[in-house]
Amino acid sequence: MSPLLLGVALAVLALGPALGPGFVLRYDLLFVPNPPIFRDTGGFPRAVPSDAVVAVLSAVLPDEAVQKGLLIAIFVLAATGAAALVPGERRAARLVAAAFYAWNMYLAQRLLLGQWALLLGVAGLPWAVRALTGSGAGRVRAWGGFALALLPAAVGGFQAMLVSALTLVPIAVTRRRVVMGVSTLVLLSLPWLVPALGVGAVTDPAGVDAFAARADGPFGTFGSLLSLGGVWNAEAGVPGQDAWWPATARLLMVLAGIAGYVRLGRTDRPGWWTGLAVAAGTGFAIACLGAFEPGRDVLKWAIGVWPGFGPLRDGQVYLAPLVLLTALGLAGLVGTAAKTVAAVGVLAPVLVLPTFMLGAFGRLAAVEYPADWPAVQRIVNADPEPGALLTLPWGAHRAFAWNGGRVVLDPATKLFGRRVIWDDTLRVSLPGGGVLSVRGEDPLNRRTGDLLTAPGHGGLPGVRYVLMAGGENQVPGEFRNWTSIYKGADLQLLRR
Incomplete structure (x- = not known):
């Protein structure tokens, strides 16, 4: 051989x-x-x-x-x-x-x-x-x-x-x-x-x-x-x-x-x-x-x-x-x-x-993306208006049922041509117990995270879209006045 x-x-x-x-x-x-x-x-x-x-x-x-x-x-x-x-x-x-x-x-x-x-x-x-x-x-x-x-x-x-x-x-x-x-x-x-x-x-x-x-x-x-x-x-x-x-x-x-x-x-x-x-x-x-x-x-x-x-x-x-x-x-x-x-x-x-x-x-296996992901991608990438996309929930990794519960970096971070704001903080479980948080490297992500946790932050300047898991009850209060332009079983897309 x-x-x-x-x-x-x-x-x-x-x-x-x-x-x-x-x-x-x-x-x-x-x-x-x-x-x-x-x-x-x-x-x-x-x-x-x-x-x-x-x-x-x-x-x-x-x-x-x-x-x-x-x-x-x-x-x-x-x-x-x-x-x-x-x-x-x-x-x-x-x-x-x-x-x-x-x-x-x-x-x-x-x-x-x-x-x-x-x-x-x-x-x-x-x-x-x-x-x-x-x-x-x-x-x-x-x-x-x-x-x-x-x-x-x-x-x-x-x-x-x-x-x-x-x-x-x-x-x-x-x-x-x-x-x-x-x-x-x-x-x-x-x-x-x-x-x-x-x-x-x-x-x-x-x-x-x-x-x-x-x-x-x-x-x-x-x-x-x-x-x-x-x-x-x-x-x-x-x-x-x-x-x-x-x-x-x-x-x-x-x-x-x-x-x-x-x-x-x-x-x-x-x-x-x-x-x-x-x-x-x-x-x-x-x-x-x-x-x-x-x-x-x-x-x-x-x-x-x-x-x-x-x-x-x-x-x-x-x-x-x-x-x-x-x-x-x-x-x-x-x-x-x-x-x-x-x-x-x-x-x-x-x-x-x-x-x-x-x-x-x-632990490694191939899966198909649900239809919601390419659908949302087409909508956002076809929009000529400027503005970032905020992906929620605020966390770097996801464990989707359609992916067999395997942990993966949020796909939204690589799906769109425009700027994506996400929580790049890494949370690591320590051998002796507890979780250690390593703050993210991107200054914009850091500032946005601080705003999201601050009461009455008054909005997110420069953000045009919010992408989150599907489900009406999951929309945070500060985004209730935004327009829902796509809602599927897996994803919901809001636009300012």
């Missing part, structure tokens, strides 16, 4: 019901029908340029096919890229690297959290490493190849590019290609970097506590991170991930991969070996920073000084280079081993994480 076919097979096995008719909607994994190419957005540009790329693709391809194609691409890029870093004559080793990099706890948890854009960049990371360390090409050709390999991360946006920078800069330093590496990273980051510098978004230091890595198995937070897990959201967990035997097997696999990587450095050190080791160690340190004292207080202080340190809050994200290091280390252990050993190495990632298959046993 080739790495390409293995990547496709793992994608089908992992996604399962998500490949059926409809959209997969879970947390940040939010795709909408007929997405507008140009949207008036606010806050930190987290979905730039990924949303625009999805909208352009959806203009020429079926919306559902675009989402499914991108999800499959994550597995295919990951498998083929990891295999490409292993010498071609070691076919069994290439398949082992491909299998682990396309099927591991990091990928599973981040996919269940809906972070497809991040994973697209992580999947393309091995190709970027290969392009950066390649030899024999002219300077212009080398730069072009590196930029092309970085396109998945560029599409993914800020998180994907930050993870790529963490991995690639140390490699560029050891290869003496700093100018090529850094300049290309900066250039491809401009679509999100420029608006980020001028949007006036703020970062709540409380997010350090909310996004800190957590124990998701029997070995505590440190052991969870070393097993490539530890994501902050318990709902992003894979079924049964805290069971002793698979948790132990996953930890042993990572330790074996690290040992194999050390051995690889002693016998046949590739050009990326030192840089990737530095990146993996740095990424693991960042993951631990917000999870343990005194690093947590240091990170809060840093964010208070400069909000630009905010992306470091979700430290588990930066385990990506360790995932790649482990995959290559396991491949190094297999080397030219017998077919039986190689087959076990290929199957092992699935065997120690079996509940990731079939959409994590139904």
Whole structure:
């Protein structure tokens, strides 16, 4: 089997019901029908340029096919890229690297959290490493190849590019290609970097506590991170991930991969070996920073000084280079081993994480949007009059019955071309009980939230539409004088 076919097979096995008719909607994994190419957005540009790329693709391809194609691409890029870093004559080793990099706890948890854009960049990371360390090409050709390999991360946006920078800069330093590496990273980051510098978004230091890595198995937070897990959201967990035997097997696999990587450095050190080791160690340190004292207080202080340190809050994200290091280390252990050993190495990632298959046993599944959503979208997007749309109830996430009760970001945030005002406050349940609120980054959303909670606020300037769940009794008193222009079983649309 080739790495390409293995990547496709793992994608089908992992996604399962998500490949059926409809959209997969879970947390940040939010795709909408007929997405507008140009949207008036606010806050930190987290979905730039990924949303625009999805909208352009959806203009020429079926919306559902675009989402499914991108999800499959994550597995295919990951498998083929990891295999490409292993010498071609070691076919069994290439398949082992491909299998682990396309099927591991990091990928599973981040996919269940809906972070497809991040994973697209992580999947393309091995190709970027290969392009950066390649030899024999002219300077212009080398730069072009590196930029092309970085396109998945560029599409993914800020998180994907930050993870790529963490991995690639140390490699560029050891290869003496700093100018090529850094300049290309900066250039491809401009679509999100420029608006980020001028949007006036703020970062709540409380997010350090909310996004800190957590124990998701029997070995505590440190052991969870070393097993490539530890994501902050318990709902992003894979079924049964805290069971002793698979948790132990996953930890042993990572330790074996690290040992194999050390051995690889002693016998046949590739050009990326030192840089990737530095990146993996740095990424693991960042993951631990917000999870343990005194690093947590240091990170809060840093964010208070400069909000630009905010992306470091979700430290588990930066385990990506360790995932790649482990995959290559396991491949190094297999080397030219017998077919039986190689087959076990290929199957092992699935065997120690079996509940990731079939959409994590139904946690990922495709559903159809009720007719109210495209109907409201057509009305609002056809209106030439200016004014924002306020989406209620005031909360970032929804759990619709038609989506099987799965939590997803409010679809209204991506459905309309005009400015959408929504509650981007994140509420996180803490392990010891209680809920921690992390205030949103968009100043306009913050001001609107303050107005909605203030008695006698006197109206909402600049708002033309209010979108809320269907039901006459749910219309707040301050909007009773607005005109209801659409009312269905799921949605009601009011206009000033």
